[in-house]
Amino acid sequence: MGRVIRSSRVVLPDGSVEPAGVEVSDGRIVAVVPGAREADVDLGDLVLMPGLVDTHVHVNEPGRTEWEGFATATRAALAGGVTTIVDMPLNSLPPTTSAAALAEKRAAAAGQCHVDVGFWGGAIPGNTGDLADLHAAGVFGFKAFLADSGVPEFPPVTPAELRAAMAAVDALFVVHAEDPAGLRTAPTSRRYADFEQSRPGAAECAAVAAALDAAEATGSRVHVLHVSDADAAAVVAAGRARGVRVSAETCPHYLTLDAADVPDGATEFKCCPPIRGAANQDRLWAALAAGDLDIVVSDHSPSTPALKGFEAGDFAAAWGGIASLQLGLPLVWTAAAARGHDIADVVRWMATAPADLVGLRHKGRIEPGADADLLAFDPSATFTVTPDGLHHRHPTTPYAGRRLxxxxxxVWLRGVKVTPGDPPRGQLLTAALLEGAR
Structure with missing residues (x-):
């Protein structure tokens, strides 16, 4: 039998926030009743919104489960209101660069996931012939690096190799865009500025331009990952204006952290591309508001504490990655509200648009036919980030002590109320390949 979840503030697909009752049956939303007063669950003034969709998560299992695994990553996702993730093809062993490797990844994930999980494939030198089979096996598209990925089993492609991969399969390509010719070797240093200067924004812009050229030449669809430099967002906008099928994302750390505030030796702040300054951050927010950037996702990329090198504090040697899967929603909401955005904007950036990116039209929205992945959110409540409240494997965070x-x-997953302490109920997803996403 169905039931109705009611709130005085339901975020609807048109961006309005209205009193409504959401009728749920057999895991799906069957009706949205405006102004409904009768309900099985009455949330009062809590905001009822769709579960978030995070399309940029590094789970690392199998092979590097000591960095992060499906059980811990998806528990953190659930705690943060993320009900669907898409796992990156590295840093697991083997990387997801063949159909056989995807089968290993799915076997490792089976029975462990607290939220729904889909998978990206990888495009690396020499695997162009594997892409069609990997796509048919259900990946949502292919990730490629234009610069060193940090792990030897996932080498970068050249722009020509990216173009060849795009020509080989009709799929979405998601690209880590930094031009290796524009990068410099970071010096041994505890100063964040020394690391930041080794990866200038010009290298990001050059690689974005190369990725757009490859997509334009092949008619492919390309998505630019983790835009950190606002000039790169302008390159994306110019490409879209000339007809390139391009979208782009940024991440909570680029929208909320300022390079000038990074303490010496605080390698928990290291990521690639790097966090930049406050003026650039303002321009990223403007690009997001203008639609030049489409989505906000975590790029959750944890490692062991040893790889972060906290004792030495050397930014050159430390692993680059920020673990923030659980904190994305309050981070973005806190900053967005301060800049005059409303909760419907956050839902669009973090739920609806990421779902649309990968063709999951039944996720990320409150409408009849969608999965009943829902969360009740208290936008005015505050808390202080403490590592012991985090669910990912190693509770390291640059946000410790921050008031959000x-x-x-x-949280409801397909209509069932779930908590991080419950047995896993997540499903493994296969790419929908809906017409609107191609």
Missing amino acids: SGVVRR
């Missing part, structure tokens, strides 16, 4: 607004009060 927005608390996830309840």
